[in-house]
Amino acid sequence: METFYLVLVLFLLLNLAAGMWRVLLGPTAADRMMAAQLFGTTAVAVLLLLGQVEGRSALHDVAFVFALLSAVTAVAFVRRAWSEQEKKHDSK
């Protein structure tokens, strides 16, 4: 069972790595930020799985705070950092 969890963790991490392409590609600021959000959700899943492997409930708390605070960062992005007109668009 433990092996299975770890395989799943590895899979999710690879998934995450693939998602990072979007940060690099952009093209809009929202795309980059969205990928960071993906990071949030996936990392929560990874933390929960690792918590199961190691038998520590402390990791549930970490996951919980993780979910809470990545929301704060995203709000900071929407409210503060993203205020100019977008000129870059997806190429057709």
Added chain:
Amino acid sequence: MSIAVLYALVGIGLFCLGVYALMIHAHLLRKILALNIMGSGVFMVLLALAGRTEIMPDPVPAAMVITGIVVAVSATAFALALMLKISAVTGRAELNDEEEK
């Protein structure tokens, strides 16, 4: 080599990347990022090497790293404010390299 040493080497890599970036970048925000990454590298070395034995993780490095993180966020906040002030006064978020007259 153990996993602890692997992470310690990653920490060294982060530290050195940070030092290099701190030296060559002109933009202050980039320098502040570099300092933060350097800090993470040091913290990683500090904590990774505590995991060399399997028995019981040493809580003292963990406590030191938590203290270090708080100090780092204070310094970062102050540095960012100073950067904003410089940018408001000089119009550029970088250090002037030419001598003041």
Added chain:
Amino acid sequence: MEALSLLQWLIDGLIGIGLLWLAWRALFCPELFKAIVLFIAFGLLMTLAWVRLKAPDVALAEVAIGAGLTGALLLSSWAKLRDFDANKGMGVREKNRVQSEQKTKRPFFHWLSATPVLLMAVGLGYGVLQLSPYATGLSTAVAENLDASGVSNPVTAVLLNFRAYDTLLEIAVLLLALIGIWSLEIRPSVREATLDPVLDLLARLLTPLLLLVSAYLLWVGAHASGGAFQAGSVLGAAGVLLILAGWRLPLSLAGLPLRITLVVGLSTFIAVAVLMMLDRGQLLAFPPSQASLIIFVLETTATLSIAAILAALFLGSRPDHSEKI
């Protein structure tokens, strides 16, 4: 067993490479905004690394302070920088900005600095590899004295009892950073006048949740991962969220009441230190029977102050001046 350890290696290797890659891109990609997003991602991955290194307390601190607050701080500073540019700039500003974001020292200088850095990396790597494979830390010393410390989470015991003096000075550093920022007299930004109903709802829902989580972390810190810093920064994040949602501290509270909240943690720490000094002749020496109560009081006040300081750090300008200008 073999497959299991291979998997562990793969996971740790992936995290390690991911960290190095993110750091490299965050430091050397041309666009500053991209760099900040990558840095936030770096912080999140760092949390996973702390978990893998069996340090959930550090992971909590990293996620609360490192990822949450530093990310918001960086984004908001970047936005303010761009506003300065926009205010003074004409048509060419976009191009200028991109240039200044990428500007580095002369190529000759790159080589000049790369060489010692590489040497240092090699030296440090060698030094670490030479360390004996057996840690000689203080885990036994901590474990032996844990009963007298008043808490059962060893990290909290170190932070608030064995090395409480460090923690006292560290809260002083936080307060100092805020006083330093206030003395810069940065003009408050007059933006975000619009109110968003969804954001408002989110703030209304998340704020009580953040309060609850903060209280939980404070309470749980005595016997499991958590503690004043984690709780304080989660509470501080609630403050940041409220600031972002357009809420401001009423002026009547922004003067002395706010200042008292900012210093109450440090003051209580000092008061306890002096009391213990008078009582037992030793700075911050808690009697084991009352240690858990004392630590609880210290942590609660510290949480309040840390939260207030972090939120104020995010705001940047002094709240009691902001309405006047």
Added chain:
Amino acid sequence: MTLSDYLSVLFLLAGAVFFLAGTVGLLRFPDVYTRLHALTKADNVGLGLIVIGLAMQAESYASVGKLLLIWLLVLLAGSSISHLIAKKALQKGVRMWRR
């Protein structure tokens, strides 16, 4: 392995598939709005499935409760954030994809 173990493996695998779908969507979809759609929906379902899978293995009701709470929180945050991003993107004139 018991029946609940098999079930939980099934849920976890399904969750992983949804995560994969989310990432593929993030990489392949043509504009911000569709990508948002892929990311938030698929990943949140994926997380939900993983939470269910793990909840079956949990030792106490308290930890089941915590797991569900985490999922609810991610749902709440994810949906509001994606709404905010989409709205802001419209305001800022990010073009929508047309076939």
Added chain:
Amino acid sequence: MGDFLLTMPWAVVLILLPLVGAIVCFLWPKNVNQLGLVTLAGVFLSVVGLGAWLLENGVYHHAVGGWNAPLGIHLYADGLSLVMLGITALVGLFVSVYATAYFDRVQSEQFWPLWLFLLTALNALFLSADMFNLYVTLELLGLSAVALVALAGGKAALNGAMRYLLASLLGSLLFLFGVALLYHTYGSLDLAILSEQIEASPTVWMALGLISAGLLLKTALFPLHFWLPPAHASAFSPISALLSALVVKASFYLLLRLWLELFWPISGSVAGLLGILGVMAILWGSLQALRQTRVKMLVAYSTVAQIGYLFLAFPLAMGAGVTAWNAVMYLAISHALAKAAMFMAAGNLLRFGGHDRIADLDQLAQRLPLTVAAFALAGVSLIGLPPSGGFIGKWLLLEAALMQGRWDLAVVIVLGGVLAAMYLFKVLGYAFTEASTPSKVTAVPVRMEWAALLLASGAILLGFLAPLILPLLAIGTPFDAFSSAQEVMS
């Protein structure tokens, strides 16, 4: 009374009193000047108390929290810490008096909390015997110093502050990395325990390199001095005085302490390197000072040069041991007094004429006699003319150099004095002549003139106090471990 002196825990008071002062000044900014001066007076008395205690009992140990090392943190004081604490309190007191007249209402509300935080950091640093605790005090010190520089607010001051902040943070991180390596080699952060166990190994060498690099950066030894002149020259004058006199000395003290007590088995073999850097700092700093056209910039470069002197002792200590260390500590404290006085005098010139261009110092000798006298007296000590404190320091250093036949170093010591005379007479010369463009003048408060003059006289007076101070320095024999190790080696 004597009993009271010996029972009070002075070291603890020294750390907590300024911290409480800072908080009170932050909360109730109405009477900051009075509050601050009372705090400074209290700190000064505590140093006296600690001195009395040390004279009676030898070294001071305090296990914070009742936890002994390696688990807990130790406070430690010996003659070396005492002298540093004493000079800090003395200079701090005079600068504070000066500051009450220098700053206006708003500025003093900002100045006092930051300065008291700085004082806390200095005292805590001089009293700490724990590597990680030292890191925290270094950060506290760096941040408060930078915030003080930034108070001046102009373009130059903000740029100087930023440069200083970056250098300071980089230095702290290098230091912390070294601490991490030491902790993982020996499993302790306590200086005494580490120094018993330490022996040469690649890891320890790396730790020595990192810690020294970090501290040298903070001490601004050539070629890592780039941040110092802009920061020190652009800050408000009392703040420049504090930085040049005390802050730079604090990291030097730490470097000295660690090389002597911690790294003694290996540091001797690389001490020559620090000596070479010291020589270069003397020459480069003096030549740059000669080129400057503004008083404060000149004084700042003079600090770069004078720091060089402090490092000459490292190669000399190989054979001369205690003489060299006594010399260097004497130089450090007389430089602290003289340089603080000099920056204060420069502040008076700035206040008086509204500028500090050397060529336009319009007959100041007649119009501001006390200030010019202060500048001249401080100069006497910096040059090393008898009977000043600087003279005693240089004399002891010269003696150590000649004892070992290091003629090269002896020549540099003398040459540095000559160069110092040249750049200081440049200023004094213009102070006697009439300027071509007379400028509008503002009156300088009497307190500011006298504070500078008294401090400068202190630097001269030090020349007579050697029999009093050298025994204080010897409490706990801080220099023994290193010297005996060198004797074994040679």
